[in-house]
Amino acid sequence: MNQRLVSRIEVTVIYLILLCVTIVIFYPLLWTIGMSLNQGSSLYVSSLIPENFSLEHYKWLFSEESDYVLWYKNSMIVSLAVMIGSVIITSLVAYAFSRYQFIGKKNGLYIFLLLQMFPVMMAMVALYMFLNMIGLLDTLTGLILIYLGGQIPFNVWLVKGYFDTIPRELDQAARIDGAGHLRVFWSIMLPLAKPILSVVALFNFMMPLFDFLLPSIVLSSPNNFTLAVGLFNFINDQFANNFTRFAAGSVLIAVPIATIYLFLQKYLVGGLTAGGSKE
Template sequence: MAMTRKTKSKIEVAFIYLFFVLMFIVIGYPLMWAVMMSINPGTNMLVTDLFPDKPTLEHYIWLFTSPASDYLIWYKNSLIIAVLNSIGSVVLTSLIAYAFSRYKFVGRKYGLYLFLLLQMFPALMGGMVALYILLTTIGLVDSIWGLLLIYLGGQIPFNAWLVKGYYDTIPRELDEAAKIDGAGHLRIFWTIMLPLAKPILAVVALFNFMAPFMDFLLPQIVLTDPNNYTLALGLYNFINDQFSTNFTRFAAGSILIAIPIALVFLLLQRYLIGGLTAGATKG
């Protein structure tokens, strides 16, 4: 007997729920281990329990109160880089993408091809030596400002291509109507393009805010002074010290990284959903 449409639909829904459950286990189980490890007494990862008998907050307290902890300095450095990188990326990307989307100039086509090519190859990885020499030349090696400069420049190809594609979906008739009313390019960009591009700009802001918290390799090459470390680089020392390792403090410090990222996500989510809804109703 042939399977009815209703039965087939139930099976498909069951597989969808099964997929979500598996993904929750894959993502949630390591996260739960990290949380529980952070409240385990001691320092060794091999003797920690998933559900500790005597949970403690001593590792969190140590991070913020111990004279031997530079965690607050690393947190401050990461926040400074993340906030400026997020704002700077949105400004640079929105302007560059607008130029490639709305202007016609010599080299535009090959510029877009170059952006696409740079996305296909790890150009930043291949240019580490050149970037280090550049920072040494301008006096920004071992500085969070030099690291910020690399982040701002390295994000341009991918983000500009991404935002340019979104700008292309905004009807040019809006530009033409504004020009008839006497608006210039800057006014069109500010009053028309930016409000309609809130969803994609929110994505750019969020991704570039997250990057400095997650990146380890670039700060390791650029930064040498512990007072300039970012969180990823600083926390690595907890488990890479040749004399002692402290996985529980590492877990506690890692859990706290999620707080600013979650706050920024909640803040930008309103703009993302609002922009999508406005676009749908005005279409």
């Protein structure tokens, strides 16, 4: 009887925790969606359930008065470039660290581990000066380069750990059949590493869409703004009170993320539970 009571208490506590987490996650989301459907622009007259539903804010975002489409395009360019570049660079570097022995391999891994402890913002002054020197300040290309370089250490550790779990006998069998290094990498390693590479692709696609600090420092021209910087101006400019437009623009950010997630969904579960490094 006591054991049954303890089990019920444990289940009740678990459900209460899940309920609290659900409220914390979904309440702000529901408020944002409700705010985007409210008429007017003030935050104080908005409600969770709008009395008069309106799509006027979504229509305004795609009108000629707004630069939202341009910011959306800039964000997609940066996110897709970072996603594709990260997958290519990370898979090549991780393959080299996982399969080959070379001078400085262990020290290189330690350096990658050390670099993960410091955020990119700590080097922002140096990066700002470097981009200014090479003429890439206030450009999407410069922003992409910073994202790519900043994510290499973490991504390499993650993917290398997954590559280490792939039996080396597969490599050896392929080489016996005459396959070269690139053939082994392309035909054996990459297909088997789809789960972890999907995780890398999703995370690196999402990061530029949500990041505000880095683009706000690197970019200064409104024509180069990403979504985070552009939407911030809706509520930051003097006399600006466009909270409902801000909410509508924020809701639409979820569309490409949901699309990428659905496309990679079948690989993500395996990738999220893998990638622990081992030597």
